[in-house]
Amino acid sequence: xxxxxxLPPKGSRLRQLIMDARLKPAHDGSQMSLAIRPATPADVPAxxxxxAHAVETGTASFELTPPDEAEMxxxxxxxxxxxxxxLAAEAxxxxxxxxxxxxxxxxxxxxxxxxxxxxxxPDQQGRGVGRALLAxxxxxxxxxxxxxxxxxxxxxxxxxxxxxxxAAGFYYVGTFPHVGYKFGRWLDTVLMQRALGPGSTTAP
Ligand SMILES: CC(C)(COP(=O)(O)OP(=O)(O)OC[C@H]1O[C@@H](n2cnc3c(N)ncnc32)[C@H](O)[C@@H]1OP(=O)(O)O)[C@@H](O)C(=O)NCCC(=O)NCCS
Numbered sequence: 001x002x003x004x005x006x007l008p009p010k011g012s013r014l015r016q017l018i019m020d021a022r023l024k025p026a027h028d029g030s031q032m033s034l035a036i037r038p039a040t041p042a043d044v045p046a047x048x049x050x051x052a053h054a055v056e057t058g059t060a061s062f063e064l065t066p067p068d069e070a071e072m073x074x075x076x077x078x079x080x081x082x083x084x085x086x087l088a089a090e091a092x093x094x095x096x097x098x099x100x101x102x103x104x105x106x107x108x109x110x111x112x113x114x115x116x117x118x119x120x121x122p123d124q125q126g127r128g129v130g131r132a133l134l135a136x137x138x139x140x141x142x143x144x145x146x147x148x149x150x151x152x153x154x155x156x157x158x159x160x161x162x163x164x165x166x167a168a169g170f171y172y173v174g175t176f177p178h179v180g181y182k183f184g185r186w187l188d189t190v191l192m193q194r195a196l197g198p199g200s201t202t203a204p
Contacts, residue, residue, distance in 0.1 A: 008172050014190070017159055018166040034129065036136040039088040039098055041073055046095035047088070048072045050121050059155035059187055060119070062180045076100075084114065085140035089129050096124040099133040101141045104150050112147040112204050114196075118164065125160065134168040142197035147204060153190040154180060162190060170194045 008014035039047065052066035067075070079086050079102055086100040097120035104113040116137055120129045141149055151165045156175055166172075170192035180187035 006172060006174075008175070014156060014162065014172070014175075017162050018172055020163070033091060034096075034132055035090045036087055036132055037090060039076065039086040039100070041076065043088045043095050043098065044069050044073045044076060047076075047098045047119075050095070050098065050119050053122055054119050057122075058158075059180075059182055060153070060158055060161055062154050062182065062187070064182065083144060085137055085144065087133055087136055087140065089120070089133050091124070091129075096121050097129045097133055099130075099137045101137055101146065101149065104148075112145070113150060114141055114146045114148070115150045115152060116141075118161075130160070130164040131167055134164060138168060138194070138196060145204060146196050147199055149194050149196055151190075151192040153192065154187060156188040156190050158190070162192070165192045168194070 007018060048067070048069045051061070051072065055061045055063045055066040076086055079100055082103075084101050084103075087098060088095050089097040089099075097118070099116060099118035101114035101116050104110050104115045116134065118130050118133050118137070120133070138149060149170075150173075151161075151170055153161045153165065156162075171194065173191040173193050176189045176191070178186040179189055
């Protein structure tokens with residue numbers, strides 16, 4: 001089923017990345033005491049720091065200036081008020097990452113489709129935190145009745161993000177070339193998607 005979905009062009013780096021991620025065995029998180037739990041306003045300072053680093057140093061986010069704690073708190077509150085899932089990863093009492101699902105687009109016919117975001121603290125990346133967060137986010141979104149999840153990945157060079165989504169069952173939909181500009185270069189967005197729960201096999 002997964003492999004009948006479209007893939008990036010043969011011979012492309014993107015295709016290899018997605019195939020490799022699908023074939024790798026999963027981390028089981030056993031090397032650390034990782035808990036995935038609903039995020040709360042108390043997590044905002046840590047979340048703000050994690051996101052600020054991603055905005056300032058990377059191309060996953062197309063924001064250019066990191067939002068402050070008040071803005072991040074407001075964003076969290078507006079998602080939670082509409083019952084979108086917002087999760088934190090905690091290891092040994094420290095927030096090591098977070099993920100949330102929000103509306104994909106505002107028009108009401110899109111209401112069963114969400115877009116995900118996942119960020120892991122720089123010193124915790126590559127240890128299975130992103131994978132665990134995304135798996136939990138998929139489940140929490142399906143439980144709430146959402147039917148499709150979309151990843152809009154900033155930059156086709158974003159190997160970790162593309163791989164973590166492929167590992168979580170997302171398939172490649174396409175690439176919008178050159179739609180962003182950051183750090184002096186044009187950036188693509190890579191679109192990936194997966195069904196949630198029964199997906200489109202039943203009416204919502
Ligand atoms: C993308 C991100 C969330 C991934 O989280 P992570 O905790 O580093 O990833 P994981 O350790 O859970 O890796 C999951 C899978 O992705 C793959 N992967 C992770 N990092 C990779 C890399 N740099 N290159 C290639 N594959 C990679 C592996 O296949 C891994 O599978 P495995 O569990 O079998 O080893 C994290 O790196 C991050 O926050 N990056 C900066 C912000 C960002 O890009 N966010 C995404 C916005 S949509």
